[in-house]
Structure formats: structure tokens, C-alpha cells
Amino acid sequence: MTALVPKLPDRRPGNGRGRLLLAAALVGAAGLLAAACSGGDGDAASAADCEPGQTDGDLAFYNWAEYIDEELLTAFEAETGINVEYTTYESNEEMLSKVESGAAIYDLVVPSDYMVDTMRRDGLLLELNFDAIPNSANIGSEFDNPPFDPEHKYSVAYQWGTTGIGMSYEVLDLLGGESTWAVIFDPGTAALVPGSISMLDDAPETVSAALKYLGYSIEDVINNQNEDAVREAGELLRATNDRLLKYDSVTFGDDLVNGEVDVAHGWSGGFFLSFFEADAYDDYTYTIPVEGGVRWVDNMAIPHNADNICSAHAMINFLTDAENGATLTNWTYYGSPNAASTPYILDEILEDPGIYPPPEVDARLELIPHAGDMALLIQDMHTQAKS
Amino acid sequence: MQPARRPRAGTGSSGEAAAAQAKRRQGMLLASPGALYLLIFFVVPLALISVYSFATRTSTGRTSLSGWNVESYEAIGDDIILGIIGRSAWLATLTTALCLAVGYPFAYYLATRPRHVRAILLVLVMIPFWTNGLVRVFAIRFLLGSNGPASALSESLGFGTFRILFTPTAVTIGMVYSFLTLMVLPLYVALERMDWSLTEAARDLYAGGSKAFWKVTLPLTKSGIVAGSVLVFVPSFGSYVVPDILGGAKTLLIGSYIARQFRDARNWPLGAALSVLLIAAMLIAVALNQRSGSGAEGGDRRRARRRGRAADEAEPVTAAV
Numbered sequence: 275m276t277a278l279v280p281k282l283p284d285r286r287p288g289n290g291r292g293r294l295l296l297a298a299a300l301v302g303a304a305g306l307l308a309a310a311c312s313g314g315d316g317d318a319a320s321a322a323d324c325e326p327g328q329t330d331g332d333l334a335f336y337n338w339a340e341y342i343d344e345e346l347l348t349a350f351e352a353e354t355g356i357n358v359e360y361t362t363y364e365s366n367e368e369m370l371s372k373v374e375s376g377a378a379i380y381d382l383v384v385p386s387d388y389m390v391d392t393m394r395r396d397g398l399l400l401e402l403n404f405d406a407i408p409n410s411a412n413i414g415s416e417f418d419n420p421p422f423d424p425e426h427k428y429s430v431a432y433q434w435g436t437t438g439i440g441m442s443y444e445v446l447d448l449l450g451g452e453s454t455w456a457v458i459f460d461p462g463t464a465a466l467v468p469g470s471i472s473m474l475d476d477a478p479e480t481v482s483a484a485l486k487y488l489g490y491s492i493e494d495v496i497n498n499q500n501e502d503a504v505r506e507a508g509e510l511l512r513a514t515n516d517r518l519l520k521y522d523s524v525t526f527g528d529d530l531v532n533g534e535v536d537v538a539h540g541w542s543g544g545f546f547l548s549f550f551e552a553d554a555y556d557d558y559t560y561t562i563p564v565e566g567g568v569r570w571v572d573n574m575a576i577p578h579n580a581d582n583i584c585s586a587h588a589m590i591n592f593l594t595d596a597e598n599g600a601t602l603t604n605w606t607y608y609g610s611p612n613a614a615s616t617p618y619i620l621d622e623i624l625e626d627p628g629i630y631p632p633p634e635v636d637a638r639l640e641l642i643p644h645a646g647d648m649a650l651l652i653q654d655m656h657t658q659a660k661s
Numbered sequence: 662m663q664p665a666r667r668p669r670a671g672t673g674s675s676g677e678a679a680a681a682q683a684k685r686r687q688g689m690l691l692a693s694p695g696a697l698y699l700l701i702f703f704v705v706p707l708a709l710i711s712v713y714s715f716a717t718r719t720s721t722g723r724t725s726l727s728g729w730n731v732e733s734y735e736a737i738g739d740d741i742i743l744g745i746i747g748r749s750a751w752l753a754t755l756t757t758a759l760c761l762a763v764g765y766p767f768a769y770y771l772a773t774r775p776r777h778v779r780a781i782l783l784v785l786v787m788i789p790f791w792t793n794g795l796v797r798v799f800a801i802r803f804l805l806g807s808n809g810p811a812s813a814l815s816e817s818l819g820f821g822t823f824r825i826l827f828t829p830t831a832v833t834i835g836m837v838y839s840f841l842t843l844m845v846l847p848l849y850v851a852l853e854r855m856d857w858s859l860t861e862a863a864r865d866l867y868a869g870g871s872k873a874f875w876k877v878t879l880p881l882t883k884s885g886i887v888a889g890s891v892l893v894f895v896p897s898f899g900s901y902v903v904p905d906i907l908g909g910a911k912t913l914l915i916g917s918y919i920a921r922q923f924r925d926a927r928n929w930p931l932g933a934a935l936s937v938l939l940i941a942a943m944l945i946a947v948a949l950n951q952r953s954g955s956g957a958e959g960g961d962r963r964r965a966r967r968r969g970r971a972a973d974e975a976e977p978v979t980a981a982v
Contacts, residue, residue: 365924374723396723534806646721647720
């Protein structure tokens, strides 16, 4: 097992009497009020008082599925003597709903960029005590000022990756060896593709891809709440809908290696996993379009209601160690934010432009910012494309 | 559908009244687990959904309960949403019509077989129903896929590759397959219970085969047609697994749209408002069916009693539905 797939959203995805109904409605309303009161306090707790490596009980670690070499967990247990209760999720929203409702208590979670922003704004994250995480100095300077965590108080980068296009080398040759969003959005270029095309079933991703093709900066558009640009992207998506075989956020990599589609919009790790499992690295490649694409960063963070805060700090410190950080990437095949890890990372990973893009492409990668009120418009554009 | 109404307890002696009361108490006791279950898992969630539908979405996607409003209900008037509702209604109607067209002759065939054959055939009808719906939909996906058997057959016959998966046609095929049993069983019950001597009488009176069917058989099985249609229409209107898996999520239907509000868009008030609307529409449909159905049922029962035939024979099937 080498590569893996986080970033995947959910796979899966009744007579009584008047008095009884009234009683139930009252019970329900009371429950709601309780939920509203308990979750609504916007103040994040202040930084915890922990020494580096100090633990205060078993660690409840809630992470993306297939996102860690479990030997690291074993090593952490051996080093600290505490147990790690490791559970996994498949979408940021799944994790958010658990943390928000308090249905389960976690000490450490791994939200993506925009989700750090959402949780931070809603007071769901604890301020970190960086004195207890000396290894955080290993994290590369480009991760120092995350726009989703302005004062960099709540998060430490875990892994990063990109959203781009998976295709066969054959199709890449037809495009003149250069990957471009036009293969999806321009009718003439798309006509070069012998088979079908698929896109992610994810509103922020499809709208961002369209914005990139139209030459916009995603960050500019969203930070300036440029609705016209989003609507223009929506129109483009609507015009593209009929050209697509389907929208899929789960099996896009498998569909590509199985020949169901020839061009697929998707997350880097999903493709690497499918290429690895089908032994298809010689035929298929993951590419970042020349116009640039979406970058995402997953981050370690501590929920506001965590029990064992020092243990969580100890784990963050452990995973930001140079060698341990490399072990993460050598297993996940995602980019490591850990600058000190580079000497320990496999050459095949460092040399893969789909994982570590050349500087000129890297400069064209953008994070999708927290969209605030425009989030609904972005959802509408994705919905409207399918109408 | 069981003729459950018991004769009222006599008001003659007080002993009888006490016995009747004890009986009623026993009845309530027996019903309480079911009632409790419905209270916790149906009434409470429904109340929560209703409350949420009047709430507000904050800019971070949290649901704020301060400031009640009907904005979510107003948003339903939006062109995008009306389009989705219209498309869902059309697809559900098409599914119901196709299920009826396929299911009626099939139920007719079943009901006219000798008793022992009928039992075997009925089990065969029910077997797929015992299999997980998701598994069945994935099976269809494999069958219709461009690498699947349907495509291989089409290619070997010289019709070229078969591109049907991820089209509305594939969704319709999947929906009809998923819900056909729900149509066949009520139709079978209605046909099986029907008094065939009435059709014979029609033939004796010189009605042709088709005329006897249209004028006698069909009206007599109206209750089954209505029940089956409601049973198919309701779940296919809200269906979200089939359109997403077989339609490639390209044609958005109301079920998927609601799921999306709770999941991706984090717009719980809109999702809740749409759910309330959907449930209200279903309740009205079921109530209408109950009214028209009970009339027909009453007729069937009277005839059955007159002929001294046990209407109960067919009950287990209905219960299974």
C-alpha cells in the first residue's frame, strides 16, 4: 500500500395522537435549543499549558481514511506509553458534524484549509501552544501564513496536494504534451479526446476549475466576492455538462484506468492510488493544467472540546519530526509541508511533477478560500449546470 | 387492509364493559413499543426538521435558530429548484407508468396460475426484494456499463458499443427495476381476490375478452393499481441512490438535491424546508389513496364475504409489503 485517497467526500453517501405529537415537538425543540446553546460560544479556549512530549491520557485521533502509515501510531505509542484510538472519516463535513454536535470527543483532527477557517470562525478549534511543538519549526516557510488561519494559531500543516486532470499519455500527446483545462472546457480541444470526460461532483472544485480556465484567480474572485465571475464560471459549467459522461468524486481514478473515461478531473492522491492498484503508472499520468489548479492543505488541529490536549500536542510534535514527516509522505504520496523531511523522502516522489510541481506551475496553484455567503452561489452554479 | 373492526362491546352489563376496558388496556400495552419507536424515530426527527426549516444559515454554514423566517420556503420558488422538482415528478410518473405497464400483465399471470405454482412464483418475485437495494443498483450499473454484458451482446450483434450508463434512460431502467416489486404485489393481491365469476358473467353477456377486461377486471382491481402506484411513486420521487449511481449525478433530482443541502452546501434550513414539503406532498397522496382505496377495499370485502371466501389468504403478502 503506498498511495491513498483523502479528500474523498462521502461514498455513500414513518400515527399518533395530538398530545403525543405536541410532546414530541416540545422534546425536539428543547433538544435543539440545548444544541444551539452548547455550540454557540464563539470564544476559542486559550493555549494549553503543556511541555514538549508531555501526555495526559489516551489520544483520540480522528483522521482522513488511508492517510497515515499505522507504524507511526505504533511508534508513538511505544515512545509515550499511551494508546492512540485511531478513527477515520471521508469528508471534512463528516468530521465537522461530529465535532460540532459533540457526538464524539476527539483530541486531534485533520481539517482541510477551508475547514480550518470554518471551524476557527465557529470557535470549534483550540489555540495551539507552539512551545509544546518545537518541531513545528520544521514546517516550510511557505506554510507560515495560511490565509485560512490568519495569525497561525490553530493549525499545523499535515500534507498537501492538488486538484488537476488525470489522463493517459496518449491523450497527453494529443494535447501536444501539455495539460490544459481546455480539454474539458473548450469544445474543440475536448473533441480531440477519443472517449469520455468526467468531473468531480463537488461545487467548489468544478467552479474553481472553470475560473482557472477563464483566467481568473480563485482567491481574488472569492475574497472580493466577485459574483459575476462565479456566474460566468457557472455558465461555462452549464455549457460543459452535456460533454461530460458523469460527475464523480469517488471512482474517478478507477474509471480512468478501466477505460470508462479518458480524461478525469480529480484529486492527485485518488489517481495515484488507482494507478498503483492497477499497475498503470506506465500508461496514465496525473497532471496539473498549465493554467494552474487548486492546491489544498490538510492540517492538524485540536477541537475545542478535546480531553487530552497535551497528548494531542505531543502527537503534532511527533508527526512534524523530520523523519516521521517523511514517513507520512513516503506512504501517502502527497506533498510534505515539512522542509526538514526532504532528505528522507523517496526520490520518485520528489521528482514527480504531479506531486512536487515545477516552480512556474506551483506559482499558479491556489487555495480555495472560505467562501462565506458566496458558498451558496457556488453550490447553485454546480446545481444549475446539471439542469 | 385486514377487516380489523371488531363488533363494539355490548353496553348491556358492567362486566362486559370492564372486560372491554381490560382488552383496550391490553391493546395499548401491545401497541406501546411500536408507538414509542415511532415517537423517537419518526415524530421527533420530523419535529426537528420542521423547526430547522424556519431557521437561518450563517455564513459559516452553521444553522442559527435565532430569528425565525420563511426564507427557505421562499427559496423553493427559485427556477433551479422548481426545475428539479418538475424533473423528479416527471421521472417518478414515468417510473410508475412503466412499473404499471410491466407489472399488471405480470401480476395477472401470477394470479391466474394454480395455487402451488403461484406460491413458488411469488417467492421468486420477492427474492430480489430481500437483497440490499444498493447492491442491486450496482449490479445494474455493471450490466449496463460499457464493459458489461449488455454492451458485449450489442457489439457481437454488430450494433457497436452500448452507451446507456449515466443517461436518464439508465436511471429509468434502474428505478423501474428497483420498485417493480412494490407494484406487482398489491396488483397481485387485488387480482387474486377478485371475483372471477364477474368476468365470466361479462363474457356470458357477450362482452369480448378485451371489453370484459376494461369494463370488469380493471375497475375491480383499481385498489391495487392505486396502492401500487403510490408505493412506487413516493420512493421514486425522493430516490437519490439510483440517479447518482446510474445517472452519473448528471441529472439532479430532488432527493440528491436535499442530501446535498445537508452535506456539501451545509444549508440545513433549505434542506429541511424541502423535506417538509416533500413529506406533506406524500401524506396528501397517501391520504387521497386511503380514501379512494378504502372504498374499493370495502367493496372487495363485501363481495368476498358474500362468497364466503377468506380474504385473509392474501394478507401475508400485503403484510410483507
